Amino acid sequence: MSGDIAYAVDSDGIATLTIDMKARSMNVLADALTAELSVLVDKAVADAKVKGVIITSGKSSFVAGADLRELEQLAFGPLKNDAQKLLDQAGIVTRFFRKLEVSGKPFVAAITGTALGGGLELCLACHHRIAADNPKAQLGLPEVKVGLLPGAGGTQRLPRLIGVKAALPLLLEGTALSPQEALKTGIVHAVVPADQLLSAAKAWLMGSPSAKQPWDVDGFVTPGPVGQKSDDAANFYAGASGMLQKKTLHNYPAPAAILSCVYEGAQVPMDAALGIEIRYFCSLLRDPVAGNIVRTMFVNKQAAEKLEARPKNIPPSQVKKLGVLGGGMMGQGITYVAAKAGIDVVILDRSQDLADKGKSYSKGILDKAIARGLDTQANAEALLKRITPVTDFAALKDVDMVIEAVFEDRAVKADVTKKTEAVIRPDIVFASNTSTLPISGLAETFSRPDQFIGLHFFSPVDKMALVEVIKGAKTSPETLAKALDLVKQIRKTPIVVNDSRGFYTSRVFRTFADEGMVMLTQGVKPALVENGGRMAGMPVGPLAIADEVSIQLIYMVRDAEKTDLGTAYKPHPVEPVLELFVKKLNRLGRKNKAGFYDYPDDGKKALWSGIAQHFPPAAQQPSIDEVKKRILYRQALEAVQCLEENVITKPADGDIGAVLGWGYAMHTGGPFCMIDTIGVKAFVAECDRMAQAYGDSFAPPDLLRRMAAKNERFYPLPQ
Numbered sequence: 097m098s099g100d101i102a103y104a105v106d107s108d109g110i111a112t113l114t115i116d117m118k119a120r121s122m123n124v125l126a127d128a129l130t131a132e133l134s135v136l137v138d139k140a141v142a143d144a145k146v147k148g149v150i151i152t153s154g155k156s157s158f159v160a161g162a163d164l165r166e167l168e169q170l171a172f173g174p175l176k177n178d179a180q181k182l183l184d185q186a187g188i189v190t191r192f193f194r195k196l197e198v199s200g201k202p203f204v205a206a207i208t209g210t211a212l213g214g215g216l217e218l219c220l221a222c223h224h225r226i227a228a229d230n231p232k233a234q235l236g237l238p239e240v241k242v243g244l245l246p247g248a249g250g251t252q253r254l255p256r257l258i259g260v261k262a263a264l265p266l267l268l269e270g271t272a273l274s275p276q277e278a279l280k281t282g283i284v285h286a287v288v289p290a291d292q293l294l295s296a297a298k299a300w301l302m303g304s305p306s307a308k309q310p311w312d313v314d315g316f317v318t319p320g321p322v323g324q325k326s327d328d329a330a331n332f333y334a335g336a337s338g339m340l341q342k343k344t345l346h347n348y349p350a351p352a353a354i355l356s357c358v359y360e361g362a363q364v365p366m367d368a369a370l371g372i373e374i375r376y377f378c379s380l381l382r383d384p385v386a387g388n389i390v391r392t393m394f395v396n397k398q399a400a401e402k403l404e405a406r407p408k409n410i411p412p413s414q415v416k417k418l419g420v421l422g423g424g425m426m427g428q429g430i431t432y433v434a435a436k437a438g439i440d441v442v443i444l445d446r447s448q449d450l451a452d453k454g455k456s457y458s459k460g461i462l463d464k465a466i467a468r469g470l471d472t473q474a475n476a477e478a479l480l481k482r483i484t485p486v487t488d489f490a491a492l493k494d495v496d497m498v499i500e501a502v503f504e505d506r507a508v509k510a511d512v513t514k515k516t517e518a519v520i521r522p523d524i525v526f527a528s529n530t531s532t533l534p535i536s537g538l539a540e541t542f543s544r545p546d547q548f549i550g551l552h553f554f555s556p557v558d559k560m561a562l563v564e565v566i567k568g569a570k571t572s573p574e575t576l577a578k579a580l581d582l583v584k585q586i587r588k589t590p591i592v593v594n595d596s597r598g599f600y601t602s603r604v605f606r607t608f609a610d611e612g613m614v615m616l617t618q619g620v621k622p623a624l625v626e627n628g629g630r631m632a633g634m635p636v637g638p639l640a641i642a643d644e645v646s647i648q649l650i651y652m653v654r655d656a657e658k659t660d661l662g663t664a665y666k667p668h669p670v671e672p673v674l675e676l677f678v679k680k681l682n683r684l685g686r687k688n689k690a691g692f693y694d695y696p697d698d699g700k701k702a703l704w705s706g707i708a709q710h711f712p713p714a715a716q717q718p719s720i721d722e723v724k725k726r727i728l729y730r731q732a733l734e735a736v737q738c739l740e741e742n743v744i745t746k747p748a749d750g751d752i753g754a755v756l757g758w759g760y761a762m763h764t765g766g767p768f769c770m771i772d773t774i775g776v777k778a779f780v781a782e783c784d785r786m787a788q789a790y791g792d793s794f795a796p797p798d799l800l801r802r803m804a805a806k807n808e809r810f811y812p813l814p815q
Contacts, residue, residue, distance in 0.1 A: 098128055102154065103136050109147040110298050111140040116154030123153055125189065125214040126163035134192045141199045148301030150294065151222060152206035157233070161213025164242070164394045171387030173814045182381065187374045189214060189248040193221035194370060202307040206297040207284065209233040212272065216283075217248040220257065223307060224300050225283070227275035228290040235283060236272030240350050242394060243386030243763070247377035251357040252369040256311045258282040260320025260358060264336065267354050311366050318362040333359055347633050347763040349383055384773040388765025391811070392755055396748040397589055405565075405592040405749075406580045407573035413581045415439055419495035419520070421512050423454025423485065426529050427501035429557025432458040435482045436558075437586045442484050442491050451485035458483060461558060489515045497582060499551055501529040509533070510541040517542055525578050527551040531602045532653055535568035535595045545570040549579045552599060553588075554757060562756035563588045568595050589756060591749040593738075597657065600744050601757040604734045604767075607793075608758070609650065611730040612638025613673040618790070619714025620723065622692065622703050628723030633761025638727065639703070643691035647677045648684040669791065676710060729783060730793060731760060732767035739768075740799040747810040768810040777804040 100123075102114040113136050115123045123129070133151075140146045153159065175182045196203060205211075205219035207227040216235055219225050227235070237246040237254065245251055246267065255263040258281055265271060266281075275287045288296045310316055321329035333355065340351045353376040361369035380386045418434050420427050423445040431443045431454055445451040459480060465471035484491070492498065498516055502508050509528065516526065527549050528538050539548035550566030563583045567576060576592065583590040593600045612625045616639075626637030634641075642650060651674040658665045677683045677691065683704070689695040694704050735750045744750045751766025764770035771779045780801060786794040796804075803809075 098132055100129055101132050101136055103139065105140075105143070105146060106298075108298070108302065109145050110150060110301055111143070111146045111148070112150045112152065112294070113137070113140070114152050114154045115159060121155075122157050122160040122210075123155060123215070124160050124163045125218070127166055127188075130189055130192060134195075137192075137196055137199070141201055146201065148202040148204065148305070150204050150206050150297045150301070151218065152294065152297070153208045155208065156230075157209040158205075158207045158211040159215025159218060160210060161215050161238075164390050164398075167242075167244070167381075168387065168390050168395055169814050171381050171390060172811075176382055179378065179382075182378050183374060186247060186378050186381065189217075190370050190374050193217065193249050194367070197221045197223065197309050198312065200307055202301055202305045204297045204300055206293045207233075207235070207275070208290070208293065211235050213237060213239055213246065213250075214248050217246055217250045217253070219284075220253040221249060223309060224285055224297075224305065226286045226288060226293060226296050226300070227278060227284045228293045229275060229287045230290065231274050231276070233275055234272035235275065235278045236270060237267055238270035238272065240268060240354060241270045241389075243348065243350050243383070243389040244380050245350055245354045245357060245373070245377055247374060249370055249373065251354055251373050252361045252366060253309075253311070254283070255320065255358050255362055256316070256318050256366075258319075260318060260322065260362060261332075262320075264355070264358060267358070268340070268351050309366075320362075322362045324363070329359075345631050345633070347385075347631075347761065349385060350380055353377075353380055384765075384769075385763045388769040388773065389762060392748075392751045392765040392769060393762070396752055397756075399748070400589050400591060400752055401584065403580050403584055403590070405590070407577050410574055410577040413578045415496045415582050415585060417442065417495045418582075419444065419492040419498040419516070420454075421498065421500040421516065422502040423450045423452075424501065424503075425555060426553055426557060427499075428454040428457035429555065430499055430501055430529065430553055431455070431483055432461060432558050433586045433588070435479050438482070439585070440482045440484070442486055442495060444486050444489065444491065446487065448485065448487055451487060455480070455483045455485045489519050492516055493519050493521075495520060495524065497525050497527065497578065499527045499529055501553075504530060504533065506533060506538070509538055513538070513541045517544075523547075525549060525575050527579060529553050532598050534597055535566045536570070539568045539570065546572040547575050549575050550595070550599070551579060551583070552601065554601075560756070561589045562601075562753060563590050564599055564601050564753065564757065565590050565592045566595055566599050567592065589752065591744070591753045593744050593749070593753075594742055596738075596741065596743045597660075600735075600738050600750065601753050603738065603743070604731055604754065605758040606650070606653075607730050607734045608634065608727065609638045609642040609645065610668070610670045611727055611793075613642065613670045614790075614793075615723070615726065616673060616707065616711040617669055619712065619717075621713045621717060622707050622711075624717060624720070624723055626703070628720055629727050631720060632724035632727045633763050634727065635759040639692035643685040643693050646685040646687055647674065647691050650674060651678045673711075725782070726786065726790065728761060728764070728767075728770065729779075729786065732771055732779075733783065733794065733796065735767040736771070736800055737797050740797050771800075772809045772811055776800060776808060776810075780804045 100117045105111045117123050140149045203222040204224040205222040209230050210233045211219055216237055237250045239246050278284045279287045321332040323329055344351055357373050357376050361372045417440040420431050420441055420443045423443050431441045434441050443451055443454045462476035502512055525547050526542055529551055531552055535550040539545035542548045548568055549571050552564035554560035554562055565579050580590055615625050626639055629637035683690040685691040693701045695701050738744050747768035751768050754760035754766045755762050780796045783794050783796045
């Protein structure tokens, strides 16, 4: 055994199992820990001197759930193709928890802090649950967020404990509750001060409690709509099913599986119900959605946040004072997240009013948080004191790093770069928040281009997790390391890309709106284009996103590209659409209330009826599946092109950037996961078909053809 669980029995016969994984900052239900816990539970049950058992944690949190790397192994490894072996492996924790609750001895969970997923399922298998009074702790079953369901009894014990109607929102949305909220809901029996947790747990055990769960008592009935003959149940589940499909658009199988688990399991005894649950759980493991989400949103994302891409052997750095140039939308967002991370920020703009406005953005966020009970006035005041709005560049003399976030214009950026360099220390990294302008070109106005780098934030900065870190041609490893240290310091997720026009995210994202506009020129109805985008898993349709970004801005970026590239520029079929809307119709997008949509004052936007006049719909319309495919495949092809050109250096960055940066369909795991799921050979064949039908933009890059010939994948399968 690993020795990650301390076992002790006191003079009153109370055994305490304290989980404290030495190699982890949080406890997780990894296979080795589960095996060790099972052995110690057997030991306590077999010991006649033991009257009851406390399961607790030696950390401030309890147990954070399953080991996602082990789930990834199950989802992609060889067991995936052997249903019975997968069922046996996945059911180990289920069988252990059931053994614990029917052992004949009372178990109490002394919950020190956060208990999520399998951690909370362990608590639910115990006969009593007491939580430490920590408002920051979270108790919940978030498996639906990774495309799975609680597979260790959560879909069966929670409805039996608090009722079907109360349990389903928690299961279907993965909502986490504070200890006090969990107490009100009935998930825990008591909440006590942290220093009284173990004594309260022991007191309950010393009271000769029952060692039977309510659902193991004869005559127990699950509270809520249950049974095939119940009109209430029929109406409830029919309505719930319809709402689920409206929300998931059939892209996510986990919510439907959860609903089925609860419905079917509530009608049978617990052992049969657990069998139902584990079969649905394994069906989700064998579905590509869960594996792709786990891989991108957790395994790869965590690796990025641990700064896997950081150059080695460079001492860690910390920014104590940050200079932000520009108090506009991006600058004010960067200022807020930096100040929230405890960094002093000097925010500079050309007038005091604009600089003050940059600071007021933070106040607005804090005021809303205080009104909702999510923050305190004292915390807000402390954060705001860390922000100093100025107009004089001399105020930047003692900053540790500078982030430029001024208007997307080379001349404007060059001007502030020179003025900043004149006052900052010679060791300072200068970062530009640009979404399209090549970093190497911007670095030419800085005398130390090795200390110049791109930090592309996404709007709104306080909500968007991704930061695209762009290396210029002369950016040094030390500069990259310092930039990544800052990204970690402000709790964002970085991907590192090499310099190019549009970098990775802006370049690939552009193809989403472009493909929607191209379809208009080919006679596809606007509503079909938009519905296809949403049903493909994108947050909104491609025409709606063009309006949000601004049709005028899209036109300007392409026009600037045409100027910069000269004879190397290749005309694009989207140009007539942009020319029409910007130059002739003056429909520039949402900002002027007229684009592909109309934006009336009542807020009920609708597709502009005049589109058909300029782009008459064809007599034969494509299927919705064909539209979805065009939208997703076009973006995926551009992502692969970026990998082939070394703009990104690994598929993981491409998938993280796509999902977190512009909302690429999460159920696919990102473009590279999607291609692997389809199969490179099949994907290439389908792209060849679409290239014949819709143009060269669907022609597969050479990299894909080479991979198809060798039957390769972007992510090798685990053995």
